[in-house]
Amino acid sequence: MSKLVALPAPLLQQLKDETAAAAWFAALGEPFTGGDRADAEAYAASLDVGALELGQAHDWPEAERVLQAPDWSKEWWDREEAARRALLAEAQKHHPERALWTALTELTTATGEIVHGKAAAAVARMGGAAKASIHVAAGAASQAVYQLALARLVQAPSSPFESKFRLFAAGRWPLGVVGTRLVLF
Amino acid sequence: MSESIVVKTVEELKDAPEEYRDAVAKLVISHAINELYGAQVFDEPAIAYAPTPYAKWLTCRVAMEEYGHHVRFKQLGQQMGIAEERMVPGGGKRPLSIFEFPLKTWEEFVAIKLLADLAEILQVEDLLHCTFHPLRNLARATMPEERFHAQFGEDFSAELVKTPDGRARLQAAVDEYFPYLPSFFGGSKSKNNEIFRKWRIKQRTNDEMRADFMKRATEVAAKYGLTLPEVRQAA
Numbered sequence: 001m002s003k004l005v006a007l008p009a010p011l012l013q014q015l016k017d018e019t020a021a022a023a024w025f026a027a028l029g030e031p032f033t034g035g036d037r038a039d040a041e042a043y044a045a046s047l048d049v050g051a052l053e054l055g056q057a058h059d060w061p062e063a064e065r066v067l068q069a070p071d072w073s074k075e076w077w078d079r080e081e082a083a084r085r086a087l088l089a090e091a092q093k094h095h096p097e098r099a100l101w102t103a104l105t106e107l108t109t110a111t112g113e114i115v116h117g118k119a120a121a122a123v124a125r126m127g128g129a130a131k132a133s134i135h136v137a138a139g140a141a142s143q144a145v146y147q148l149a150l151a152r153l154v155q156a157p158s159s160p161f162e163s164k165f166r167l168f169a170a171g172r173w174p175l176g177v178v179g180t181r182l183v184l185f
Numbered sequence: 186m187s188e189s190i191v192v193k194t195v196e197e198l199k200d201a202p203e204e205y206r207d208a209v210a211k212l213v214i215s216h217a218i219n220e221l222y223g224a225q226v227f228d229e230p231a232i233a234y235a236p237t238p239y240a241k242w243l244t245c246r247v248a249m250e251e252y253g254h255h256v257r258f259k260q261l262g263q264q265m266g267i268a269e270e271r272m273v274p275g276g277g278k279r280p281l282s283i284f285e286f287p288l289k290t291w292e293e294f295v296a297i298k299l300l301a302d303l304a305e306i307l308q309v310e311d312l313l314h315c316t317f318h319p320l321r322n323l324a325r326a327t328m329p330e331e332r333f334h335a336q337f338g339e340d341f342s343a344e345l346v347k348t349p350d351g352r353a354r355l356q357a358a359v360d361e362y363f364p365y366l367p368s369f370f371g372g373s374k375s376k377n378n379e380i381f382r383k384w385r386i387k388q389r390t391n392d393e394m395r396a397d398f399m400k401r402a403t404e405v406a407a408k409y410g411l412t413l414p415e416v417r418q419a420a
Binding site: 072105109112132139140 | 239240242
């Protein structure tokens, strides 16, 4: 069993700073940039679920349909979950469980406050969203920060959670894999 | 008979009678632990059972809000000088029986949000006029999220009851889980509740809250064509 070490405070602070500086939901529905495409390709490749085309949701109703599509990819979700569990198990080998759990809980709680407000602003700006969709967006964004925190704590730069966070940070929302498409909002 | 006292800040709490301080501490510890248990045994595991990414991320958000409630109660407790170990599971306090229910399906989670979060709303409502204002304010901050969680239960209940199979599965979940809930409000002759009411920290007896819950739970279940099983009331 490896020696347990305290959580790296500068790393957690950097995560908080990146979270605060991100352009959460600011580019929803906008045309893709080269950077969006590059991050989406990196995310798709790291998921390792086969070749994926890039798709786009243009407004909230379309995004809501994508998120409830009957052919959404369980493989995509399960791959992320398996990656998250592996990272968590690795992090628990190196850091005290209570301190790790407390840091992640406090990070996602603080993130939740930020992204919930940003999602609400995007809904107000664009219109057409179901009331619960603000919470759905905030849940997705908070989860992305939690996943990123695990990837950073165990120093896994090739994790899908780095490119996924970059998409969120650029104002996008990766809605997931539907059929053979990775759909961004 | 109630005592007249208002405590506006955590600093003022130091000058309050010992019985008042102990009572407030018990409530804060209880809420911190219960919010954490709820998130750990119901909300977080439910993400895996949610049927679509929409439902999964909505459940993620609900789980994070429940964890957030734990964080807020714990922070208040720490300001009051309560050790962190007393506000997390494993500190010697047994979990309430409602947390011993093993979550197995999405329908069970929807039933829990529909009914257990209603019970939680009643508990938080009782603190909205609390004489310890930091706790009152925390209850007020928490209430909109608790209401949203109960609405989550209503929205997905409405979805499930659209089909006979969905309705049957939800009714089975209600039948299995609901009997755990009445005891959530504590015993009829609770000494703690007597002290809470004496200092106007809480407003109602456990039996009054339980009766109100039974009435409101029956009404909300009926909205979706569901019935509640007969349960033996806590003594």
